[in-house]
Amino acid sequence: MDPKSQKVKLNDGHFIPVLGFGTYAPPEAAKREALEITKFAIEVGFRHIDCAHVYQNEEQVGQAIRSKIADGTVKREDIFYTSKLWLTSLRPELVQPALEKSLKTLQLDYVDLYIIHIPVALKPGEELFPKDENGKLIFDSVDLCLTWEALEKCKDAGLAKSIGVSNFNHKQLEKILNKPGLKYKPVCNQVECHPYLNQSKLLDFCKSHDIILVAFGALGSQRVKEWVNLNHPVLLEDPVLSAIAQKHKQTPALVALRYQIQRGVVVLTKSFNKKRVKENMQVFDFELTPEDMKAIDGLNRNRRYYEFLPGVGHPEYPFSEEY
Ligand SMILES: NC(=O)c1ccc[n+]([C@@H]2O[C@H](COP(=O)([O-])OP(=O)(O)OC[C@H]3O[C@@H](n4cnc5c(N)ncnc54)[C@H](OP(=O)(O)O)[C@@H]3O)[C@@H](O)[C@H]2O)c1
Numbered sequence: 001m002d003p004k005s006q007k008v009k010l011n012d013g014h015f016i017p018v019l020g021f022g023t024y025a026p027p028e029a030a031k032r033e034a035l036e037i038t039k040f041a042i043e044v045g046f047r048h049i050d051c052a053h054v055y056q057n058e059e060q061v062g063q064a065i066r067s068k069i070a071d072g073t074v075k076r077e078d079i080f081y082t083s084k085l086w087l088t089s090l091r092p093e094l095v096q097p098a099l100e101k102s103l104k105t106l107q108l109d110y111v112d113l114y115i116i117h118i119p120v121a122l123k124p125g126e127e128l129f130p131k132d133e134n135g136k137l138i139f140d141s142v143d144l145c146l147t148w149e150a151l152e153k154c155k156d157a158g159l160a161k162s163i164g165v166s167n168f169n170h171k172q173l174e175k176i177l178n179k180p181g182l183k184y185k186p187v188c189n190q191v192e193c194h195p196y197l198n199q200s201k202l203l204d205f206c207k208s209h210d211i212i213l214v215a216f217g218a219l220g221s222q223r224v225k226e227w228v229n230l231n232h233p234v235l236l237e238d239p240v241l242s243a244i245a246q247k248h249k250q251t252p253a254l255v256a257l258r259y260q261i262q263r264g265v266v267v268l269t270k271s272f273n274k275k276r277v278k279e280n281m282q283v284f285d286f287e288l289t290p291e292d293m294k295a296i297d298g299l300n301r302n303r304r305y306y307e308f309l310p311g312v313g314h315p316e317y318p319f320s321e322e323y
Helices: 027-043 058-070 092-106 144-156 170-177 200-208 239-248 252-262 274-285 290-297
Strands: 007-009 015-017 019-022 048-050 080-085 111-116 160-166 188-192 212-216 266-270
Touching (some): 027 048, 092 111, 160 170, 239 252, 252 266, 252 274
Parallel strands (some): 048 080, 080 111, 111 160, 212 266
16 A cells, blocks of 8 residues: 555544644754755655754755755645644744744645644743743743634634644543634544553543544653653663564564554654664554554553643643543
């Protein structure tokens, strides 16, 4: 089967490729390497590209997409591009200008998907992480339903084909779904998801509302010290994943990606290494057995790598809820 054709239908009728290329990298690499590696990812078959204003490399990623369109490798409609609304722009009047800024940086006319990055509003301004004199994040108070209405307007204006959320717990999703006058449901909730945090309850909730769960950190995260608790075990060294990988003559990384696709999750994978970018496309070349799936389900230990601890104390901090 042609891997490029593996897509699922979103609740608004658009299609999302089940495998996505993640572009977040620590600051030095983010800008320096993103152009070359994103072009390479498109060359080897990735059609879904996940980026965000806060990654500070939309210029390079946009350039990569445009260059692959210009050389005839793909057409714009072949690419599914996601951007994310940063936390300093959650006030409704700031939403469309933030998306327009991303589009200008990308030099694209529209994004395929625009999502609220984290439901924790921060003080508006140019600073991505506004802090007080004690180094604490300065929170803002915004009704997420109003942010959502502003996203709906971006869809109506044709600036985003689809709209969704990220890092929402089920109560926050419910709030949007129950909003009086809701025009569009979120098409997705992009959350951390891997065998140590398999999100089975959130996945069931999302499935019951026709919302796609998109997994990030599917390989156990990049273990960047600013974001991740480095005391947590390394996912790809897990003996059960390794044994299943050996049995299929694949790698633990491919098993972790395949696991998500077989349970109906759209999965992102970041690599800035050409050999591994290419390897990750092999996720379509094998299948896990029901016993393998069960064994991987058994690894869950609700271990979150990205806890976003600076957001603790905000009334919308999402990770205090069970799911
Ligand atoms: N919405 C959000 O809040 C949020 C948060 C985090 C991430 N994301 C998105 O999700 C994407 C992926 O998540 P992530 O960045 O946490 O990383 P990840 O996909 O869990 O990958 C973690 C690490 O695995 C390595 N890797 C990749 N392929 C491999 C392979 N085949 N074998 C062995 N190692 C491999 C990569 O290192 P190398 O580069 O050295 O290969 C990478 O640093 C991000 O880039 C971003 O687009 C979203």
